[in-house]
Amino acid sequence: MTQTVSISSNSRQSLSRIDDMLLLLIMGVLAACGLIYEYLLSHYAGRILGALEAAIYTMIGIMIVSMGLGAFAARKIKDAFTGFATLELIVAICGSSAILITAAVIGFTSEFPQIIATTFNLPPDQLPDGGSIQTMQAMVKYLPYVWGTILGLMIGMEIPLIARVRQSLSEEHLLHNAGTIYGADYIGAGAGAAIWVGFMLAMDIELAATLTASANLIAGFVFLFRFRDRIKHFSLLVVGHVLASFLLLALATFGPDWQQGFNNLLYKDKVVHSQATRFQQLTFTERLRGSGLEPVYSMYINGRLQFSSEDEHIYHSFLVDPVMAISPRHDNILIIGGGDGLGLKQVLKWNPKHVTLMDLDGELIKLFASNTAAMPTELSKALRQLNGDALNDSRLKLMFDDAFNGVDKLIKSQKKYDTIIVDLPDPSHPDLNKLYSDVFYRKLKELLSADGAINIQSTSPYHAKNAFISIGKTLSSTGFQVQQYHHNVPSFGEWGWTIATLSGKKPKTRLEQVKQFPIKEEWLTPSLARAAFEFPGNFYQNANNVKPNVLGSLQLYRYHQKAWAQEQDVDVFN
Numbered sequence: 272m273t274q275t276v277s278i279s280s281n282s283r284q285s286l287s288r289i290d291d292m293l294l295l296l297i298m299g300v301l302a303a304c305g306l307i308y309e310y311l312l313s314h315y316a317g318r319i320l321g322a323l324e325a326a327i328y329t330m331i332g333i334m335i336v337s338m339g340l341g342a343f344a345a346r347k348i349k350d351a352f353t354g355f356a357t358l359e360l361i362v363a364i365c366g367s368s369a370i371l372i373t374a375a376v377i378g379f380t381s382e383f384p385q386i387i388a389t390t391f392n393l394p395p396d397q398l399p400d401g402g403s404i405q406t407m408q409a410m411v412k413y414l415p416y417v418w419g420t421i422l423g424l425m426i427g428m429e430i431p432l433i434a435r436v437r438q439s440l441s442e443e444h445l446l447h448n449a450g451t452i453y454g455a456d457y458i459g460a461g462a463g464a465a466i467w468v469g470f471m472l473a474m475d476i477e478l479a480a481t482l483t484a485s486a487n488l489i490a491g492f493v494f495l496f497r498f499r500d501r502i503k504h505f506s507l508l509v510v511g512h513v514l515a516s517f518l519l520l521a522l523a524t525f526g527p528d529w530q531q532g533f534n535n536l537l538y539k540d541k542v543v544h545s546q547a548t549r550f551q552q553l554t555f556t557e558r559l560r561g562s563g564l565e566p567v568y569s570m571y572i573n574g575r576l577q578f579s580s581e582d583e584h585i586y587h588s589f590l591v592d593p594v595m596a597i598s599p600r601h602d603n604i605l606i607i608g609g610g611d612g613l614g615l616k617q618v619l620k621w622n623p624k625h626v627t628l629m630d631l632d633g634e635l636i637k638l639f640a641s642n643t644a645a646m647p648t649e650l651s652k653a654l655r656q657l658n659g660d661a662l663n664d665s666r667l668k669l670m671f672d673d674a675f676n677g678v679d680k681l682i683k684s685q686k687k688y689d690t691i692i693v694d695l696p697d698p699s700h701p702d703l704n705k706l707y708s709d710v711f712y713r714k715l716k717e718l719l720s721a722d723g724a725i726n727i728q729s730t731s732p733y734h735a736k737n738a739f740i741s742i743g744k745t746l747s748s749t750g751f752q753v754q755q756y757h758h759n760v761p762s763f764g765e766w767g768w769t770i771a772t773l774s775g776k777k778p779k780t781r782l783e784q785v786k787q788f789p790i791k792e793e794w795l796t797p798s799l800a801r802a803a804f805e806f807p808g809n810f811y812q813n814a815n816n817v818k819p820n821v822l823g824s825l826q827l828y829r830y831h832q833k834a835w836a837q838e839q840d841v842d843v844f845n
Contacts, residue, residue, distance in 0.1 A: 290440055293497060295455040297490045298433050301359075302459030303466060305426040307483045308366055309334050309419070310467050315370050315476055316415040317573065326415070333416055334423035341427020348428070351435040352501040353508075358432065359491030360511050362425050367484035367522050369418040371477055371530050373411075378536035380408045430456060436498075473549045473634075477530040481523045488515055540569065544646050548634040555650060568653055569762070570611065572696065579762040580657055583613055586760045588795040589803065590694060591617035592788060593756070594726035594770055596797070597781035598690040603627070605681070605718065607674050607706075609694035610635045612658035618692070619661055620790040627688075628662075629670040629677050636662060636669065675705055678714045687720050693727040698738070698820075698827045699835070707742055708822040712749040719773055724781075725751070726770045732757050732810070733765035735834035737817050741827050743769045745819040752777045756803035779804050 313330035348354035384399050393399070434452050471479040492512055499505050535542035540556035547553070551572050558567040569579040578586065591614055595601065601623040606614060610630035618626060630636055637643060640662035642651045661667070670677055674695070693715070698704045705711060707727075719725055727746065732739040732755070739755070747753040751771035760766045770778040785797045820827035 287440075290497070291437070293493070294433055294437050295451065297494060298430070298452055298455040299459030299462065300486055300490050301426070301429050302456040303463030304362075304366070304483050304486050305338075305422075305429075306460045306463035307467050307471065307479070308422050308426070310471075311370065311476060311480050311483065312415045312419050312422075315373070316412075330416065330419050333419045334426070337420045337423025338427030341424040342431050344424065345428040345431035348432065350503060351432045351439065352498050353503045355429070355432040355436060356491055356495045356498075356502050356508050358425055358428055359487050359494065360508065360515055362422065363484040363488040363491065363515055364518065365418070365422060365425070366487060367481045367519055367526075369415075369422070370480050371522065371526055371533070373414040373418065374530045374533035376414060377411050378533035380404075380411050381536050383407075473547050475527040475530075475547065477526040478523060481519055481526055485519050485523075488512060488519060537574070538571070540567070543650050546634075546638070546645060548632050550632045551635075553635065553638070555646075555654075557650070566653070568650070568657070575696075575699075576762060577696075578611065578613060580653075582761045583657070584794055585758065586763070586766065587614050587617045588792065589756070589758050589760075589766075589768060589800070590614055590726060590728060591621075591692060592790075592792060592795050593768075593778070593782060593800045593803075594690055594692060594724045595621045596785045596788060596800075597770075597772070597778055598724045599722050600689040600720075603686070603688045605629070605686075605688040605691045607678075607691070607693045607695060609692070610639065611654075612636075612639045612662040614692060614694050615664075615667065616659040616661040619659070619664060619666070620792070623666065625668065626664075626666055627668045627670060627681075627686075629672055629674055631671065631673050633671040636671075675711055675714075678711075678718060682714060682717050686718060687723075688718050689720050689723045691715055691719055691723070691725040693725070695728065697730045697735075698831050701825055701828055704820065704825055704828040705822060707745065707827050708820050709745050709749050710822040712746050712751070716749055716751070716773065721774050722772075724770065724772050724778060726768055729755065729767045729769045730831065731763065731765055732767040732806070735831050736810075738827055738830040738834055739767050740811065740814050740817045741820055741830055744814070744817060745821075745827070746771055748819045754778045754804060755806075756800070757806070758799075758803045 309331050312334075313327040316326035316330065345354075384404055387393070387399050387404075430452055434449060437452065471482075495502060495505070495508055495512065502508065531542075531545055534545070534554075538554065538556050540558040542554060543557045544555040545553065552574070554571040554574075556569045556571070558569075560566065565580075567579060567581045570577045595604075595618065601621050602625065604618055604623045604626045606618065606626065606628045608630060609615060609628065610632055615626065615628055638646055638651070639654050639658055642648065642655075662669075670680075672680070693706075695706050696703060698707045715725060725746075727742060729742040730738050743753050743755045746769055751773060753769060753771040754777060755767060755769050757765055757767040772778055772781070775781075779801065782797065782801055788795070788797060817830075818824075818826050
């Protein structure tokens with residue numbers, strides 16, 4: 272790659288239209304691949320590892336800087352033809368295997384404490400998980416960024432090398448060489464974004480990586496044979512491309528299963544189903560208990576636990592029963608989120624006339640509403656038994672929409688609801704932050720009956736105290752009478768909810784008048800619900816310093832991220 276090919280001006284040929292179109296097409300394809308690699312790596316970090324969603328922006332920033340450095344480094348490659356052919360071979364190999372290698376390394380480090388414990392016969396409560404092991408486990412989660420740097424450097428070399436190849440094929444100076452190449456690059460990147468959103472977003476991530484790498488390899492093949500007279504070590508490069516083709520074929524065939532197997536090592540229980548939708552990565556685990564006891568099933572979204580069948584009834588009883596108990600009627604109920612149907616099951620116990628459930632992810636709801644070929648039969652049966660087949664109830668109306676915009680349709684149709692239950696994921700992403708904003712709560716205010724009640728899942732008052740308080744202050748700022756309560760859910764720890772009314776008596780005062788819930792409820796009692804409103808004496812002493820979440824401020828998102836960043840010693844996968 273460092274040797275030069277002497278090409279005198281007399282030996283140069285005119286750049287033919289076919290060669291020019293070929294080079295520009297190759298550049299467009301590579302630009303599409305480069306953008307998809309950015310999305311793939313950030314997608315893996317954000318979804319599979321359960322990392323902060325800011326990983327997306329971090330990855331793009333790292334790759335852009337690395338591409339700039341790669342453009343400078345391309346000057347060190349003296350033979351543009353041989354260098355480019357070699358570069359595409361390396362990009363294809365790295366691009367196809369980066370995520371698989373990352374999954375393998377992270378999976379191994381996750382299992383490493385258990386390996387040591389088994390080797391030295393340590394008791395289960397003495398797993399080595401501190402010191403250098405903890406440091407190692409923390410460091411390997413930065414591997415996607417290492418790959419982003421490596422791929423960014425190589426992708427950054429592509430434009431300068433193609434530009435030099437194009438110029439060397441012309442007998443005169445190309446006035447618009449750089450502009451033409453960048454034009455092809457930008458158009459290709461746009462095509463890559465369309466391919467990602469339209470096809471690859473819900474595809475298995477390793478398969479998507481292999482298909483993208485295949486485009487790199489094909490571009491390298493075409494370039495290699497078209498300009499073979501100008502490329503050194505032609506035979507060696509052909510052998511390399513052939514071997515890489517077999518590698519990609521193997522990764523396309525077995526890679527998704529290998530990668531999923533490595534990912535499964537991150538979970539304490541056995542993973543029985545994993546599926547990517549357009550919006551999130553779903554993982555279901557099973558823990559067998561024996562002695563005639565039902566297995567424990569858990570669902571994770573993007574690596575974060577959403578429920579465990581062992582104690583979901585605690586969470587959903589506290590989410591639903593207090594607000595239903597203080598609502599004077601149960602004619603029309605609105606549930607925002609809760610696509611698993613578990614909260615809906617609890618609502619249906621109160622015998623409402625009509626229930627509207629709004630969730631963005633139709634594929635998630637389908638998994639909990641019907642038997643699908645993609646999911647193991649036993650798991651599908653267990654999930655429908657867990658939610659009481661609530662998603663197929665005749666009183667239910669499903670809406671598949673983004674909640675922020677979807678409620679506008681309900682307002683436009685002049686809907687009113689006696690009870691509104693908001694069961695959304697924590698505000699761990701800027702897009703979720705807006706669903707906890709003052710503007711969103713004003714929209715819900717228009718939908719709530721004057722004497723109705725609303726309840727909102729409000730993250731952990733123990734782990735994310737300021738975020739919890741901010742949710743209450745935000746709802747209060749829009750005119751609601753707000754109170755908050757909390758209880759321990761073993762799978763999550765201490766968890767909290769924010770309940771409110773628009774007029775009349777405050778929620779807790781209304782609840783004090785309820786002597787017994789008019790439903791069959793084995794866990795939650797009115798007395799236990801009232802006790803949940805009690806907090807330590809100093810809990811709200813700094814509440815004046817906590818700001819409400821004004822739309823666009825990302826205030827709640829920052830509170831939440833700061834709080835959970837301090838909890839990184841807690842393994843979110845177990």
